[in-house]
Amino acid sequence: MPPLRSQIRPGLTVDIVQKQDQPTGKLTRGIVAQLLTRSPSHPHGIKVRLTSGQVGRVQAVVSPAPGP
Template structure:
């Protein structure tokens, strides 16, 4: 599922995100959503979230579950 719409993302969902430091390489990090940081209903680069694992912050590229 697409990570550009806030309505698609739920707390606890398994997602692939791209961290700020990995934006050039496009390396994805997988984890569970702890907090949704973007307030707008959609964002062209993906909704910004915080993962439960090590409080990593990045933009959702794909929703796994």
């Protein structure tokens, strides 16, 4: 099950699946810039925009954001 919205925040490193990669399940790793899904959960994953500009649904959180 993909992570909940409460588990995702800007600065986290995550693996996402982009729209064009959904049939193959190919994952893209990046840093969350913005959360695009407003609901607390989504069956296919919370949609985010990465710092690279790529948009996709979070499948896994890789590492927490660095602390102060």
